[in-house]
Structures are given as C-alpha cells and as structure tokens.
Amino acid sequence: MSLVLNEEQSILQQSAAEFFSSVSPVTAFRDLRETSQAYDAETWSQMVELGWSSILVPEDLGGLEFGLTGMGVLAIEGARTLAKSPLSSSAAVSVAALNHCKPSTQRDALLSALASGAKTAAFAHLETAQFNPSIIRTQSASAADGFNINGRKSCVENAQSADVVLITARSPDAGYSDSNGFVLLIDPNAEGVESNSIGLVDEREYADISISDFKIAKDEKLEWNDGAALTQVINTATVIAACELYGCSLEAFERTLEYVKDREQFGHKIGSFQALQHRLAHQYTQLELLKTVIYDALSAVEKMRKDASLAVSHAKALANDTAKLVTTEAIQMHGGIGITDELDIGLFYKRARVLRTLWGDSVYHRSHFASLSGY
C-alpha cells in the first residue's frame, strides 16, 4: 500500500499543475460557458500529446500503462482549475471499461484510438436519478447479423461529444448480474439513439440517452473479462470523482485561506479571528485525511486489492462530506462576493455539489462500506 507519490507520479503532478494553470485556467472554463462546446479541442490535443489519454491503456496497444494513481493526480489537478476535457469520461472510465473487456479486434482498435486521441468515448451505465449501480434494465437481444437494443441511460458525462458510447446491458432473458452483462459500442449521433442534453449547475456536458430498437453489429458487443469487471469500472469512476472533489475542495480552501489573510474587517485581518481560525484548522484536518484516503483508494483499485470497493466507498463518502464542508465554508468566509458569479468560489461549490451526487452520496457509500465490512 503506497500513500506517497513516487518520483514519476510527483513529476506528473507538477507538470499537470503547471499545464492546467497556464493552458486551462478557470477563465478557460468561463470562456467555454459562452459556447456550446463540451471542451476545447486544442487543449485536449495538447493533453493527448502529453500522453494523458494513454495513461491507462496497455503498452501493447500503444499506451503507457502508467497506472490509476497517475490518472487520479491529473483529475485532482484538473479539478483545481475546473478544466473541461474527456480525461475522466474517456481516458479514465471508458478506457478502464475496455481494459476489463475481453480482447477483440473492435476493443483493441478502440483502445488504440482512445490512446492516440483519434477518438473519445463515454461510459453509460447508471439508469436512475438516485445512484443505484446494480440496476440494469437496458437489454440487447440477438437479431439478424447483430443485436437489437432497448433501454435508457441517465446523465451520461460527455456523451454527445464522444465518438463512441459504451453502454452496459444484459440479455433479455437474464436477471442482471455482473457475469452475464456486457458492453455495447454505440455512436451517440446515430439515428435511433435519442440523447437529450441535461444542463446541471456545473455547466458541463451531460445527456440522458434513450435507445429503442437500435441495431448494432455482432462485433460491437464486448464481453466483460470476469464477474468482477463492472465493479472495478464503477470503482474507477467513483474514485476519479472523489479525486475531482478533492481538487475542488483543496483549491477552494487555499483561495479562502489567501482571502482571509488579506481581507480586513474591524481593523484586523479576518484570518486573525479565532472562530474562523478554528473552523479553517478543522477543515485542514479533514482535507489531510481525505488526501490519505484518496491515495489509498487509487492504489487499491490500481492493484486490484481485495478491499478496493471498501477503500473507494470510504474515499467517496469522505470526499463528499469534506467538499460540502469546505466549499460551503469558502462561500461563507468570502461573504458577499462569495455568492457572485464574478468570483470563482461559487463555481467550485457548484462543481462539487454535482460531484457529491454523481457516483453515490455519503448515505449510499457509508451503507456500502458497512455491508462490505460485514455489518
């Protein structure tokens, strides 16, 4: 179990921090709000050049096999500037999903294309507004030369801008369990695939996808490697969301710290008021715990440790709670300007508010943690 970044990971972290603050600062997020683009293509191609799209891709398919901790470091640093890109949805989650599928020409080609930046993908699994990863109603039935698909997927990140959407599904005759589910490759813009964009408060690209009697070819259906595959992909998505929450929280906290050291009221820096000091000190303790637990969860998923699901539920629950505390306090301590759109603080709160819901809230993850612990 490693809770400290190694030399290569530290170097990645530094270059990511420099990249995001210079190439994709919060102003870039603001500029994109004015357009209908999901992300800036030029920025993404720079990220691809840096090798970030191939971090999780196997070496024999042109990837770096750098490991999930490296991806987590990028997610943390990217969240600090609210950077928009297909990094999480495509390079992390979709690649992880494909990695857990049995090799096939289609799968290998897609992985290579994702690594090279030729394509991006989105991963569509959840079907309900409240997080419930065990429900899969989407079905695919055998049909002439391929499969016939029916189902709905809820709030899929970067679906409309992706070239391929990975849809989890099951056979019509099977009650769902990991071992008989599979992954379907779908063009989100094909006829018969209806996607409705969902504008959430974090102003990113989400869509509900509705598929009825849509046909795919035989080789566009991929099989999971084993019965644990889906759980591992969900763990990847969840821990990456936790990383983004950590990045948002850390940035909001550090900006608040800077603000209270500068802002004066009643003739004193407000950062010298003991009540604020104690609240900030407490937040700092929570952020340090979160850092530990995030690194542990990344390492657990990367190494496929037996307690990976437990570590991930821990990380997401603590990330949710810490982000709620820290981003809410950041607004409160900034006072009036904290609620203006002009200041970035509110943007971190809004992004964190969405991430707290995506991939499971704390009530869900504490219950999951308890179940996995046997109580």
Add this chain to the structure above:
Amino acid sequence: MSLVLNEEQSILQQSAAEFFSSVSPVTAFRDLRETSQAYDAETWSQMVELGWSSILVPEDLGGLEFGLTGMGVLAIEGARTLAKSPLSSSAAVSVAALNHCKPSTQRDALLSALASGAKTAAFAHLETAQFNPSIIRTQSASAADGFNINGRKSCVENAQSADVVLITARSPDAGYSDSNGFVLLIDPNAEGVESNSIGLVDEREYADISISDFKIAKDEKLEWNDGAALTQVINTATVIAACELYGCSLEAFERTLEYVKDREQFGHKIGSFQALQHRLAHQYTQLELLKTVIYDALSAVEKMRKDASLAVSHAKALANDTAKLVTTEAIQMHGGIGITDELDIGLFYKRARVLRTLWGDSVYHRSHFASLSGY
C-alpha cells in the same frame, strides 16, 4: 397554546428556585451519595408541605389540580441542583398514571395518600434496556380471590424506596394494546417481588423488578380510563425527563458562562476568545429553542392536545441533543477541573447522560415524530 408562565406558575418557579438552592443544593446530593438513602425524608416532607406532592392530584381527593406546567417548573428547578426526591417518580408520573385509571376505592385512597405525603409510589412500565414502550410482556392471570402475576420491569426509578409500585400489565390471552392493559399495585418489599438495585452514573435509585407467581387482591388491579391513557402517562414521564434535562443543561451552561468570564489564560479572560464565544452563543440559541418546546409540550400534555405525543417527542429529542451539546461543552470549557469529581459540572453531565437514555433517545423520538407527522 401558552408558551409563557402565568402569574401563579411564575411564583411557583421563584419559590422552587429558592427552595432548591437553600434546602437542597448540590451539596445535599453529595451528602446523600455517602448514604444508601434514595432521598432525604426531611426535605421531601418540606416539599409535601409546600403542596408539591399534590400538584397533579384532583381537588376532590385533596389535591391542588395545579396542572402539569407547574410540575414541569419544579422538575426544571430541581434538576438545577440535582435534587433527589420522589417528585418525578411519585408526584408526577405515578399520580398521572392513577389519574388516568378508572376511579376505585383503592385508587382514590392511594391518590390521597400520595397527595398528603403519607405514601410514595413508583411507576414501572418499561421492560427492555433500549426504550420500547409498546412491549408489555408482564401478565396477570385470574386466580382465587385475585390475580397471579409474572413479569419483569427494567430500571424503575425510586422503586425500592416507594410504598407502592404501579406495574403495567396485560391479560395472558391478549396481545398487548393500550385498551386492554391495566395497572397493578404492588408492595416492592413483599415476598415474591425481587428487586435488584441498579447503580447508574447519576447515582440515583433504580431497580430491576422481577415478579414470579406473585398474588394480589382483586382491588389491587386498576383499569385504564381509556385506550389513550398509557400514552398520556408515558408522555407525562417523557416531558418531565425533558424538563430535567433542560434544568441540568441550563445550570451547566450558566456555570460555564460564569467560569469563562472569570478564568484567565494567556492574559485574557477565556470568555473573550471568539471561538468559545461563538460556541456559547450557539448553545444559547439551542437552550432558548428548548425552553419554547418544553413549555409547549407541557401545555400540550396538560391540555390533552391532539398533537401532545408529537410535541413530547419534539421536546425529548431536542432536550437530549441540547443536553449532550451543552454538558459536554461545559466539561471541555472548564478544562482539567471539569473532569474532577470535586467540581459539580461532571455531575450535571452524568445526570444528563442517564436522562438522555431514559424515556427514549433522539433516534427513537425523531422516528416517532416522523410517524406522527405521517412520513
């Protein structure tokens, strides 16, 4: 709905405050710890003389019919000096139980004796360590010239020092519901009644009672007035416990306030430190809400309002939470001396800790409140 004391109630409050601080201060509680007495008989007889034993007793049986709010005021003031007496167990809860029984020679005589101070009674209902008022396993079966009783009662306050214990029971053939239950009058020191004293951290008199094949006469079994009777008695006991929690909390808070205004550290009164000020200010807001909700619940039970059970669950839950906050903070803010037996602060914490459990914790009462509110 009255949330303000009327003139008579205010006068009672003032004289109670004077009485407890002069006749039964915390030192009296400490003196009793050295003995095996449940309370000081002389002090109790003075309270009887002041009419406090007859506050809830009907006028035609020698009582004052002063109402439950008056009794609540006494419970609050008594808790501020940790006064020990049969006031809650006998004059409040047992009298309330008898008031809700159908008149009979036995019942009327006992009420008169409780009013005059000739006797005291205890009320034994709960049977489990976790609060669950709907379970009654104690049974009484018809036998020659009377009834045969079997059962157990848990943690009955002032049972061993009482002349009579009021035991709730049901028929062997009936599943329990309020409407077919009844009350049995039992001498706690009779043969066949086994009582084991339970020493809790508040150092008051409690006992587990175990009854096997114990015979009582026909007229020692009383019938409830109606199907709502038991609920009303439980409401009485619960709101009186909430009053005592309020009294403990208020006293601990005021003593802490005095302490932080006096104690110096680092050259300043610690009460001038903003972090403590904010915590104390927050506690004050909770105590003010609690005061409101307690007065409302007393009035609701007294007037047999339809929402009485809801008001009582509200009062007990808020009393539990506020007492936990205030008495814990009182110890913390007193620092080292807060954890010594020499200082009274720890005694208030310990008393409150027991009261938080008796008659239902907050998890129970919030659930009850939700059920009564229809969700």
Add this chain to the structure above:
Amino acid sequence: MSDLDAFRLETRAWLEENCPKSQRGPVTPDGVIWPGRNQTFPSEDARLWFERMRDKGWTCPDYPAEYAGGGLSPAEEKVLREEMQRLNCCPPLTDQGIGMLGPALLEFGTEEQKAEHLPKIVRGELRWCQGYSEPGAGSDLASLQCKAEDKGDHFLINGTKIWTSYGVESDWIFCLVRTSNDGPKQEGITFILVDMETPGVKVKAIDLISGASEFAQVFFDDVKVPKDHVVGEIHKGWTVAKSLLKHERKMMSELSKGVLGGTVTLPDLAKEYIGCSDEGEITQPLYRDAIAHHEMNMRAIGLTGYRTHQEALARKMDTNVPLIMKYLGTSELQVKDELLVDMMGVRGLGWKDEQFNENEERATRELLFNKALTIAGGTNEIQLNIIAKRALGLPKGPHS
C-alpha cells in the same frame, strides 16, 4: 359598534369591491407592482388596483395624510392589513422607499424633504434603492469609504456602493457616505439622497451564482449633490442608518420564512423522490431522520417566534431572544436546501435545458440563492458576536 369595527366593515366592503380578482392570491415574481419614473404594470388589473389604493393613500397607509399617505392609526392599519390578508390581496406597491426611507424621513427629515419625497413614494413616482455596503466594508459597515467632500453649496461624491438591491431599476438612492475621517469611524458618516440620473453615477448588475442578478454595484465619479439632500445632521448619518438597519434585519429574517411556497412539503417530496411504504413511511431511514430533525428545528423556531410574541403581550419579553432568530432561521433553511437536493439526486441540480419540473428548478435555485441568507443583513459570524455580547455578556476581546 366601535369606530374601529365600523372602519373594518367599511374597509372590507371597499376591498371586496375594488380589489380585482386577479390581484388576489399568491403574488408571482412577475406580478409584483413596482414604482418608477417610467412605471409599467404587469397587467391592466394591476394598474387599476394600484391606482385605487394610491388614491386612498393606502400604498403607505401609516404615512400622514398631509403627505398623501393613508393617515391611519396603528390600530386602523392593523385592521387594513388583516382585511387585505382575508382577501389575500396582493401588495399594491413594492419598494424600499415605503418601508425604509419613508420612516427615516418622518423621523429625521426636514419639512421640505418630507413634502418633496413622501408623496412621490406614496404615488409610486420614483423607485428607491439603498447604498450602504462597500467592497471593503461588509460586516464592518462603519468603515465605509465612499467619500463626500464639502464644496460649499454641494457635496462631491466619489466611491462605490455594492449589494444595492434593484440598483439597475431604481431612480434614486439613499446612501451612507463619509464626510469626515476625524474621530471614531461611526462619526463622520452622512446620510444623503442621490438622484441616479445625476452625471457621474453608473450602475452595474452583479451576477450571482444562482443565475439571478437582483443586486448591483453603484459607482460615483465626481457626483455633485446639493447639501439639502442630507437627511439628519451632517456627520451624524450613523444614527439614521442604525434605525434603518433594524428594518433590514427584520426583512432578512422574514425572507427566510416563506420558502417551498405553496403546499409541497419536504416530506411530500421525500416520498416522491425516495419512496415510501404503504403506510406512507419514507423508506430511507437516514433521510427520514434528517427530515424529522429539520422539521423539528423549523417548528422550534416558529414556536419561539410565537413565544416572543406572547411574552411581549405579557410584558415579560426577553429582548435577547429575537437576536437568535435570523441566525437560526437562515442556517436551518440551508440545511433544508442541501437535504432536498440530496434527495432529488441529479434532478435537483438543473441549471438549464427544460427537463426539470417546477419543484426541481426551485430546489436548485434556492440552494444557490439561499447561500446569501447567512451573509446578507449581518453574517452568521456577526450574529453570534452580537449574541455573545448582548445576551451572554461575554467580555469584548480585542478581536470581536
């Protein structure tokens, strides 16, 4: 029959006859009747209702009749309010002039100022806004820096004011400006009225995180204001301001009441979004507990308000208790906002695209907008400082 009873019957009859049906029932944000130089109305009925009330002076029923007001006694005003509530009449005019500036002028204004401004307030001819806060003076209002130099016959104002509600839509602004830097910071402040069409006044809307922008920042660049626009004494504006601040705090704590408008309750929404048993019990016990906790706190706050009212009637009022209400009410409301969004999942996080129903949209909007409640009108921190000092008598630290 007492005079008051007669007044009640008369009023009731008049309202029933004169208040159009469309002007009864809950006011929607689009239905509010505002004053202004170029006054427009949401509807013909609204104009009719406004004009009828204006002509009786009942847009400002407690202002003296000599200034076009209703001239009602406090008892009569209460009757009018009750009768309007009875029919659920919409307010015939909404403005910060009515409840804030007007009373200040009546208390501190000169005869000329009253004659000039009060009738215009009553008749809705001008829309007023307030200029108190500054970017560098939030909680510490008295440290304000917006400067007014004495130039003999006029003041020359330079500086800026922020958090001015409806600054963009208003015609005149009442401001606190610094006229002297001598002595304690509360001295040397002056209360002054400024026509926003004066050269050098600029207004910029402030966009909020909730997407709304009802606040503005107002900039003053060499703005000349005649000396007779000062209300009260020069350098003594803090006295006027303190009197007004009371009104503002009261308005903020009112704000925190009527949310989740209509009849939808948190438990109802929980049942809809989380589910419930056949007996109507919310199926997720953790949300059920959190909802009961919140509902208890709201009940306690409501009852405490009522207790204060009863104490006042019984002349036993603890004047410290009202201090706690804003802190408690606003904090608890934010608890509800977060809880509701938690329950709705992504449905409670809608920003655009018309995929969300009315309750969902309101949940998101209130979540974001209500972050202001614990800041505006005295931050939570200031409220706790005040409680510590006034209610608890804790010693003033060098720092609080």
Add this chain to the structure above:
Amino acid sequence: MSDLDAFRLETRAWLEENCPKSQRGPVTPDGVIWPGRNQTFPSEDARLWFERMRDKGWTCPDYPAEYAGGGLSPAEEKVLREEMQRLNCCPPLTDQGIGMLGPALLEFGTEEQKAEHLPKIVRGELRWCQGYSEPGAGSDLASLQCKAEDKGDHFLINGTKIWTSYGVESDWIFCLVRTSNDGPKQEGITFILVDMETPGVKVKAIDLISGASEFAQVFFDDVKVPKDHVVGEIHKGWTVAKSLLKHERKMMSELSKGVLGGTVTLPDLAKEYIGCSDEGEITQPLYRDAIAHHEMNMRAIGLTGYRTHQEALARKMDTNVPLIMKYLGTSELQVKDELLVDMMGVRGLGWKDEQFNENEERATRELLFNKALTIAGGTNEIQLNIIAKRALGLPKGPHS
C-alpha cells in the same frame, strides 16, 4: 551475518529463555510493574522478569552502560523492541522517570546528577512523577506561579502543582518552578527535582468523574531543596520543559489508540445490543450509518499516521500533518464512547452494583475517563490554534 543479525538471534534466544510465560500477552492494569522505594510486584514471575531485565540494563535499553543502562545503539534498541513484541513481552518496568526525566538528565543534567539519578531509574529504586500544571496555569503553562526563592544554598518552594499522574504513589517529583518574575513569563522558570519526603510536601488524590483517581495535587509549604537539584540553568527551565512536553503530547496521542482492547469491535457490540439481520446487517440503519462513519474516520486517521511514516521514509514528510493527529484521534474516540453508550441503553451507564458485564463497565468508564483526552496534553482549542498558526500560517490575533 551482520553484528545486528547476531544481536537479534542472541536477544531472541535470551528472551525466550528468560521471559516467564506469565509475563507475555496483554498487560492488565493490575499486572503493571512499577518502581519505588518500597517496590512490590504483582507476582513472583513479575519480580523475576524485572530483575533479569534490570541486570542487563534493559529496563532502559538506550541509557549508557556507565549509568547502569543497556547501552544499546538505536538500531539495537529497535531490534530489542521488535523481539519483545514478537513474544508479546510485558514491559519490565513502567515509570515517568524512564521516558521523560532520564532523557532530560542525559541532555541537560550535570555529571553528578546523571550518576546519582540514572542508575536508580534503571533499577527501579524510585518512582517519579511530574509537576507542571497549576490550578491557574492550564493551557497557558508558562504563567505558572509555584515559587522557588533563592536562599543562598537552597531554594524555598511554596505553591502547588496539579494533574500529577500517580502523585500519591511517587517518591520524587520533577517540577517547573518560578524563580524570577522579570522579563517574559517563559523566562524565570526553573526545572528542579524534589524528594517528596522533604518536610512541607503534601499530596492529595484528585477524584475524577469516572471514579478513578490517578492524578494528584501536590502542595509545597516552605519546602527546602538544595540548589544542586536544579537541572539545566536557573531561570532556563522552559528549555528543559519544552523538550519534555514533546514526549507528553506523543504519549497522549498514543493513549487514544488502544481502546476497546481485545477483539470486541463497535459493530460486534452493535449487533449484540441492537440486533442484526440473518446476513449480519445491523438492524437500526441510523446506528449502522453512525458506526460506519466512525469506523471510516478511525481508518482515515490510522492510514494518515501510516502515510506520515511513509513520507518520512521517502523524506517527503509534511511536518504539519502530525499536528492534526491528537485533535482528530481524541475527538473521534469521544464520538465512539457516546455512540456505544447510546446503543447499550441503560446497560452502558453502570456505576456500581455488579449487574454489568465487562464490556458494559468499560463503556461507562471510558465514556467518562475519555472526556480528559480533549483536555489533557493540549486542549482541542490549543491544538486548533497551533494548526491555524503553523500549518495554515494564519495571522496571530491579539487573542490567540
């Protein structure tokens, strides 16, 4: 084979031969081996174990051999500790002299002081206690008032010390006393050793709310102490004290670890007292959630300790992180204490009468005793002040 490996094999063999079976396994409170003028032992095996270790100097393995210590290098000492852990050997001697006074004497003591006191510590001939806090000097230790007047050849001590652990049982006390009131309060403090049999020394046990009384108050009434009992320079005792305080804080944060001894866990107890489904799921979801919350926090604290360890090995340690551990650990433990008692109901509130089982008695005792954890060794408030200053660099207020 390296020398260290040889030492390990030798040590292992020696321990296996010399540590009696009864002196392995968890130490019970009654089984601790204390030193003292009139030393007694819990058992004959305990005496044997103590004497064997004492004779090798391994009661204080890192003290130099010239003072009867073990004379082990840090690496050897680590080996000894590991080998003792392997067999689960009980500590052969427990005293505040060993870990606190001894190191201070080695750093600050004169040759005579070392020769006089260190061998006695190693051999368990005297029991030591500590005199730092005073009734008026808690968190603000440097404001201590216990006075030592310079009388030429001796000091005359008057005053009192409080929170002295095992003060009643001890023979000697190491104290901080005030020898000067000039200059900053940290100056003018002297570190001095006092034989508690000296006339004028009185000790009174302090009863705690938990029923325990391991602390004492020590009174000094015209107590004469020779000048050569001063450790370090006169007036410069604060330097010695600061070095010792580090040890104390470390001990307090150790304290907050091994609770709920043995193998019973909070979830186990919850299943016993609340009940569980056939699948072992705790039936009351609110307690289940609270337990998971607590277990997560303990896991996070434990992992963070481990992270710090890894960071230290990688020479990347953030020196601020250890600052947070005492605050987090002690606070979380109190959460557990309250939760456990909530689950046990009245069974968790036993004080006397032998009706409660071992887990129940421990729950009550820890609930009450652990209230000390957020106070002793630096209150939570002091911890938060330190974090704010050192880790966050927040400006020092006049008040913090």
